[in-house]
Amino acid sequence: xxxxxxxxxxxxFALSLSWFGMILSPQLQIGSQNPGAAADLGSFHPAxxxxxxxxxxxxxxxxxxVYCHSQQVGQGGVIFDVALTKAGIFTDDVATAILRVNxxxxxxxxxxxxxxxxxxxxxxxxxxxxxxxAMKRVNEVGGNVETALIPKPTGRDIKLGWxxxxxxxxxxxxxxxxxxxxxxxxxDLTNIGNRRPxxxxxxxxLFAPKSVVSGSAMPEYRYLFEEAAGAEGAVTxxxxxxxxxxxxxxxGRHLVAYLLSLRNGPRLFETPMPKQAKPQATIAVAxxxxxx
Amino acid sequence: MxxxxxxxxxRSVNESCRGPxxxxxxxxxAWLVISAAFACLASIRFHSAGFLADVSWLTYGRVHAxxxxxxxxxxxxxxxxxxxxxxxxxxxQARLAGTTVVTVGAGFWNLGxxxxxMGILCGGSTGFEGFEIPxxxxxxxxxxxxxxxxxxxVSFHHRRNREELYPSLWFIxxxxxxxxxxxTTANTLLIGAPVRGTMQAVVAWWYANNLSAVFFSFIGVGAxxxxxxxxxxxxxxxxxxxxxxxxxTAIVAPFGGIPADAPVPAWMPSMSxxxxxxxxxxxxxxxxxxxxxxxxxxxxxxxxxSSLKFFLFGALAFVFxxxxxxxxxxxxxxxxxxxxxxxxxxxxxxxxLGGQIEAPPFSQDNFVQFxxxxxxxxxxxxxxxxxxTLFGAIYHIVPQLMGDELPSxxxxxxxxxxxxxxxxxxVVPLVLGGIYQGGxxxxxxxxxxxxxxxPINMLRAGILGxxxxxxxxxxxxxxxxxxxxxxxxxxxVPSFLRVAGGxxxxxxxxx
Numbered sequence: 001x002x003x004x005x006x007x008x009x010x011x012x013f014a015l016s017l018s019w020f021g022m023i024l025s026p027q028l029q030i031g032s033q034n035p036g037a038a039a040d041l042g043s044f045h046p047a048x049x050x051x052x053x054x055x056x057x058x059x060x061x062x063x064x065x066v067y068c069h070s071q072q073v074g075q076g077g078v079i080f081d082v083a084l085t086k087a088g089i090f091t092d093d094v095a096t097a098i099l100r101v102n103x104x105x106x107x108x109x110x111x112x113x114x115x116x117x118x119x120x121x122x123x124x125x126x127x128x129x130x131x132x133x134a135m136k137r138v139n140e141v142g143g144n145v146e147t148a149l150i151p152k153p154t155g156r157d158i159k160l161g162w163x164x165x166x167x168x169x170x171x172x173x174x175x176x177x178x179x180x181x182x183x184x185x186x187x188d189l190t191n192i193g194n195r196r197p198x199x200x201x202x203x204x205x206l207f208a209p210k211s212v213v214s215g216s217a218m219p220e221y222r223y224l225f226e227e228a229a230g231a232e233g234a235v236t237x238x239x240x241x242x243x244x245x246x247x248x249x250x251x252g253r254h255l256v257a258y259l260l261s262l263r264n265g266p267r268l269f270e271t272p273m274p275k276q277a278k279p280q281a282t283i284a285v286a287x288x289x290x291x292x
Numbered sequence: 293m294x295x296x297x298x299x300x301x302x303r304s305v306n307e308s309c310r311g312p313x314x315x316x317x318x319x320x321x322a323w324l325v326i327s328a329a330f331a332c333l334a335s336i337r338f339h340s341a342g343f344l345a346d347v348s349w350l351t352y353g354r355v356h357a358x359x360x361x362x363x364x365x366x367x368x369x370x371x372x373x374x375x376x377x378x379x380x381x382x383x384x385q386a387r388l389a390g391t392t393v394v395t396v397g398a399g400f401w402n403l404g405x406x407x408x409x410m411g412i413l414c415g416g417s418t419g420f421e422g423f424e425i426p427x428x429x430x431x432x433x434x435x436x437x438x439x440x441x442x443x444x445x446v447s448f449h450h451r452r453n454r455e456e457l458y459p460s461l462w463f464i465x466x467x468x469x470x471x472x473x474x475x476t477t478a479n480t481l482l483i484g485a486p487v488r489g490t491m492q493a494v495v496a497w498w499y500a501n502n503l504s505a506v507f508f509s510f511i512g513v514g515a516x517x518x519x520x521x522x523x524x525x526x527x528x529x530x531x532x533x534x535x536x537x538x539x540x541t542a543i544v545a546p547f548g549g550i551p552a553d554a555p556v557p558a559w560m561p562s563m564s565x566x567x568x569x570x571x572x573x574x575x576x577x578x579x580x581x582x583x584x585x586x587x588x589x590x591x592x593x594x595x596x597x598s599s600l601k602f603f604l605f606g607a608l609a610f611v612f613x614x615x616x617x618x619x620x621x622x623x624x625x626x627x628x629x630x631x632x633x634x635x636x637x638x639x640x641x642x643x644x645l646g647g648q649i650e651a652p653p654f655s656q657d658n659f660v661q662f663x664x665x666x667x668x669x670x671x672x673x674x675x676x677x678x679x680x681t682l683f684g685a686i687y688h689i690v691p692q693l694m695g696d697e698l699p700s701x702x703x704x705x706x707x708x709x710x711x712x713x714x715x716x717x718x719v720v721p722l723v724l725g726g727i728y729q730g731g732x733x734x735x736x737x738x739x740x741x742x743x744x745x746x747p748i749n750m751l752r753a754g755i756l757g758x759x760x761x762x763x764x765x766x767x768x769x770x771x772x773x774x775x776x777x778x779x780x781x782x783x784x785v786p787s788f789l790r791v792a793g794g795x796x797x798x799x800x801x802x803x
Contacts, residue, residue, distance in 0.1 A: 002455050004448070004465070011466040011542060015473055015502075018546030022498050022560070023477065029557055031491050062415030064353015070662055074553035156733050160740055167555040172489040177419035177482075180493045180554065184662040184729075185748065187740050209341060215741060217748045219337040219352045220345035 030169045039267040046174055049261050056258025059251045061177055063221070069189045070181035073264060075166030076155025078272070080131040082123040084138065087114045088145035097141050098122045101134040121150070151272040161195065162188040163264030165271045171264075186218060191264035202256040203235045207246055211237050224252030301385055303695075308387040309378055310693045312394040312440070314776055316374035317686050319402045321769040323366025324679075326409075328714075328762035330359035335755035338748060349413040357412045357424045364503070365425060365433070366405045368678055369471070370398070372511040373437070375685045376464045377444040378693075379518055383458050386451035390443035397439030404433040420482060420492070422500035427483035434475060441468040459534045463514035466542060467507050474502040490556050501549025504673055505571070509541060509610070512678040513578060515685045516607055521585055523600045523688070529584035537574035537581075544570045551661045552624070568621035575614030582607045598704065602684025605712070609676030613669055616723075620660040663733075664747050665726030668719050675761070676715050683707065683768065690772060699774040699789070703767040710764030717757030725750030 038045040049057075060066075087094050095110045102123050105113075113120030123134050135147045153165045167190055172178045196202065201212060207225050209216035225246040228234050234245040248256065267273055334356040336343050344350045381388050388394065408425030411417070416426040425433070445468055448461070457465075478499035481487050487495060521528045547567040550560045586604075595601050660666065687704060691697055698704060725747035732743040778785050 003457050004452075007457070007462055007465055008469060010539070011469050014539075014542035015470065015546065017543060018498070018502070019477065021563070022547060022550075023481070023495060026494050026557060026560060027487060027491055030489065031487055033489060061419040062354070062417060063348075063351055064357050064417065066419065066421070067353050067356050072553065072555055074661075166553075169490045169555050169557075171555065172493075175489070176486055176492070178490055178492040179419055180490070182421060182551070182662065182666055183664075185744060185751070213741075215745070216341075217338060217744070217751075218341065220342045221351065222342070222345040223348040223351065 033170055033173060035170075035173055038265070039269050039272075043266045045265050045268065046171055049174060050257060052254050052257035053261035054258075056254035056256070056261075057175065057179075059224075059255040060258055061179065063255075065189075066179040066181045068181075068183055068185035068218070069187070070184050071188065071190050071262070072167045072180045073157045073163035073165070073188060073190045074155060075153045075158060075271075077153075078128075078151045079125045079154050080123075080128060081121050081125070081150040081152060081274070082131045082134050083148045083150055084114065084120045084122055084145070085148045086144060086146035088141070088143040090141050090143040090145070091115070093141045093143075094138060094145050097138045101137050119148070125152070150274045153271070153273050157188060160187075161191075163191045165264065165267070165273045167264070168268060168270050170268060170270070189259065189262055191262065193260040193263040197260065199256050199260060200235050202259055203246070203248055203252070204237045206248075206252065206255070207235075207237045207244065208239045211239055221252075224249055224255065302382075302692075305381050305385065305387055306693050306695075308391055309381055312388070312391055312398050313374045313378055313689070313693060314772075315395060316370050316398045316401075316440075317690060318769070318772050318776060319398070320367045320371035320374065320682075320686075321765065321772050323362045323370065323405065324765040325762065325769050327359050327362035327367060328758055328765050330355050330362060331758040332755060332762060334359055335751070335758055338752045339755065348415065354413050354415065354417065357417050358409050360422070361412060361424050362405070362409060363674060364422065365408065366402075368508060368674060368682070369437075370401060370405075371682045371686065372467075372508070372678065373440050373444075375515050375682055375689065376468060376511055377440065377447075378685075378689050379460055379464055379514065380444050380448045383461055383518065384448060384452035384454060386447045386453060388443065389446045389451060390439075393439050394443050397436045397443075399436075400432055401436035401440065404429050404436055408433070418482065420478075420496035420499075422503060423478055423482065423496055427479065430475070430479050430483070434472060434479075437472060437475070441471070444468060458518070459528065459531055459538075460514040460518040462534075462538050463510040463517070466538070467510035467514065470502065470507050470510065474499050474507070490554070493554065494550065494556055494560070497549045497551075497554075498546070502546050504670065505545040505548055506541065508673065508678045509545070512606060512610065512681045513537070515681050516578075516582065516603055516610075519681075519685055519688060520582060520600070520603050520607070523597065523603065523684075524586055526585055526587065529581050533577040533581050537577040540570065540577075541574045544573075553661055565621040565624050568618055569625055571614060572618045572622075575611055575618075578607075579611040598701065599684055599688055601708065602680050602687070606677050606681030606684065609672055609680065609715075613672045613677060616665075616672075617669055660726070660730065663726035663729040664722040664750065665730065668722035668726055671722070672715070672719050675711075676719065680711065680715075683711065686772070690775060694775050694779050696775055696779060698771055699778065700771055703771045707764045707767040707771070710760045710767065714757045714759075714761030714764060717760060718754050719757075721750035721753040721757075 035044060035046055035048075037043070084094070084098070091111075091114050095107070095114050098110050098114070099105065099107060105122060110122065113122060122138075123131065126134075131149055135149060138147050139145060155166075157163060158165070171190075172180075203225070205212050205216075205218075206221045208220055209218040225248055227244060228247045229245040231245070231247050234247050237244045237246060333350065334352055337352045348354075377388065377394070380386070405425070408429045411426035411429060412424050417424040418426060445465070448465060478495060481495045482492060482499075486492060517528065517534065544567050548564045548571065550556065550564040552561045552565065554561055595604065687698065728746050729743060774785070774789060778789075
């Protein structure tokens with residue numbers, strides 16, 4: 001019996017199944033996302049890039065930076081702080097309730113905290129069940145008492161300072177191509193614009209990585225620079241004993257503008273994180289003007 | 293069931309394949325040399341950061357991409373197509389249809405890969421791993437592929453003399469259909485009408501995963517299932533295991549490939565994790581088939597056989613790679629289904645409420661992601677499994693096509709040993725570095741730089757492996773080139789390369 005047609009139909013069926021599952025379904029789910037308001041009023045995410053930074057993405061792509069650097073922050077989980085935001089009228093009962101859920105705090109600290117109108121974090125770094133339990137115990141007191149749950153992302157990437165929260169699909173709406181990367185031979189670059197805001201540092205680093213990061217394994221990108229002693233805007237790079245005065249080419253400027261535009265974004269509804277840790281959103285995107 | 297194949301028919305099958313297939317095999321070997329040379333050039337950067345730093349087109353990222361693309365598109369797909377075409381003709385006892393078109397197609401495939409690599413070196417890479425060849429060239433590659441695979445399938449459908457399908461053919465015919473579908477999907481959704489945001493990454497992962505886990509696996513397994521029984525002289529053990537392996541791979545494997553921490557909806561990495569665990573089924577089924585086909589004593593003596601050892605190594609690499617691939621995902625699944633077994637913590641601590649803002653399932657500080665284990669396993673699959681299988685197949689096929697013996701058994705032996713050393717020296721250090729990285733990243737989080745020192749030294753060690761692979765690939769190319777040269781213009785072959793008897797056989801075969 002000739003099973004050729006069965007083979008063809010079977011292969012077609014199997015591939016269609018994965019196409020519907022892994023291409024069409026996510027496309028329906030996240031394919032039509034748009035930039036939009038972040039969790040904090042007044043911030044728009046993702047913010048559009050400057051022209052230089054936009055061009056710099058193509059330099060990044062062409063140079064293949066993606067083979068050593070990832071651009072995605074992962075998150076191990078979420079832990080919680082619990083805060084008292086409003087003590088209400090039964091302050092003594094609230095203090096007792098707080099002491100009952102967290103006996104590590106001294107009575108003086110608690111009564112001081114309950115009196116504080118700016119809010120009082122009475123529990124730190126606990127899992128959801130514990131936090132939820134504590135909130136219920138305190139809220140039971142009544143009398144207009146109010147508590148708040150503060151979620152804090154955790155995990156190796158967050159601890160390394162590579163971002164305040166995990167990356168989500170919405171962060172990449174302006175990227176083409178999206179360069180998530182699969183290797184971390186070098187550090188993650190999701191938040192490099194916040195971690196290294198100085199363009200001159202980036203120029204030195206690209207020209208001679210070891211001049212600013214000892215033991216760096218990054219290749220030198222001297223083709224992005226021209227040697228120009230004494231020229232306006234030249235950056236001085238010390239390589240060993242020798243000093244180079246270099247000026248970035250147009251591509252070099254674009255690449256650094258792009259790197260500076262990489263900032264782990266603001267709080268989003270899909271990634272809860274504490275309010276204090278959102279300054280990125282309010283910093284105006286500095287227009288990098290080349291070497292200072 | 294026996295193969296009754298007259299000498300004449302076998303010869304006419306081989307004659308129909310000779311021109312296009314020799315072109316494909318020799319070009320594939322040449323791309324292998326080029327790929328190894330680029331890989332050496334890339335590894336030098338880990339030793340000397342300033343090496344050729346003034347030349348934009350030789351920068352690390354471009355040379356690295358050129359190396360992997362030469363290996364994938366120049367060598368693996370081309371040699372895989374050649375072996376697949378020959379198997380279809382040989383098993384089906386069919387003369388290859390449309391040889392001229394296939395030859396022209398092979399020429400255009402090579403032109404496409406050449407232009408693609410030039411594009412990558414000039415900075416035109418698409419930026420998607422495994423799919424870097426610039427979009428402008430892809431139409432040419434697709435047309436070339438269709439003109440080769442199309443006529444292989446025409447020979448399969450219209451000229452096949454045996455209606456029953458040998459298991460090799462299931463895998464190979466499905467693979468031939470698979471590639472154009474995934475390639476056009478990737479081209480449409482990444483280049484023609486690009487999807488937005490991380491959907492690009494999803495499509496790129498889907499393509500790369502389908503290419504390696506389905507297309508390459510099918511070609512390699514199809515070849516192994518023909519050559520292992522053929523070379524060892526034993527009957528294929530069981531069809532039912534293979535039936536299982538085929539359908540599970542075809543249906544489950546394409547759901548893999550999404551890394552655990554990816555910024556995509558959480559069900560996608562979960563799906564991939566489950567798929568990776570289920571992929572143990574075909575791996576074990578194929579391991580059992582190969583093992584039972586060979587029988588125990590042959591497994592031991594087979595390493596002395598000059599052809600069988602390539603296939604044995606290929607099969608071992610396939611099984612080991614498959615098992616290693618499943619280790620991480622299996623642990624993740626066990627962690628979620630039976631938490632106490634995995635980390636000793638009671639099940640009650642697993643967060644139930646608030647699941648939406650908890651970590652997505654299966655992504656707790658993943659062990660494998662971002663470590664050198666990923667490229668190590670890719671290298672093992674591409675070079676160890678597929679590459680070695682195709683080497684063995686080509687060494688088996690080419691003497692039949694040319695009606696002559698290989699010019700040098702010593703070069704073949706050199707190719708074997710150098711490939712073995714090269715694979716060991718590129719894979720083992722990366723595996724060690726990857727395991728080290730995975731362990732470090734979970735424990736000490738203070739300092740990133742200190743966790744990368746050892747892995748970077750492992751990458752440095754890789755240059756020895758790439759040099760060995762370069763040596764082996766050169767011996768491979770020399771053997772193929774010389775056998776062709778002797779046949780086509782024997783007068784031009786320098787006297788020291790002529791082997792007594794070699795020409796006599798050529799004359800015999802051509803008469």
